Amino acid sequence: MKNDDRNTWQAVQNEVRQRISQRVWKPGEQIPHEADLAQEFSCARATVNRALRGLADAGLLERRRKAGTRVALNPVRRAEFSIPLIREEIEGRGQEFDYEILLREMRLPPPDVQARLQIGGDVPILHLQTLYTADRLPHVFEIRWINSLAVPAVLDADFASLSPNEWLVREVAFDGGDFTLSAVTASKREASVLACAAGEGLLVLDRTTRHGGQMITSVRLMFSPGYRMHTQC
16 A cells, blocks of 8 residues: 555555455454554544444454454355436336336335334325336336325325336435345236236345335335346445
């Protein structure tokens, strides 16, 4: 590392990552204290702390209070997912994007949605069903519940120029959530929407997002047969 680069947390993080990958610091081995690293890299201790926190979040380091920081014995490889815009995904493949709102209603959520959104079942929330198409062919069937108690502005959205997917990504901040991938066989309704045979296998993504401790939306994406998902780790 060059001397004039040592005062950034990114540079410190890259150097520590390199030492781990090159086995300068071996799995299970304790690394130097933050103060020592700060002196070596000519930076503030807070800079080192930020760099190490990022590596701990990535699963490369194990940090314990009063016990120091060690290289993880079994480093976790974590894939990072962002919430994609379906329009950008389709247009990125050179296809024509379109969508149709099949159903829009205020409805009491079923128990599983109540649990995911952490709300009671005595207040109706916004329920949407949307079909997204690529070159006029079904691409993904979206079943979405939006916690309109947390996002009241959604009640005034007409979704004429922005799909529900794009409206939420652009208009509502989120800081966490979870997702589950699974495979299901298409019901008659799903087969009708996705123009496939009933009983055909479908890739399904169930996702919830939250902001500031409040759950924003619960969505199920059912992709047309043959869809392939790609990510990097």
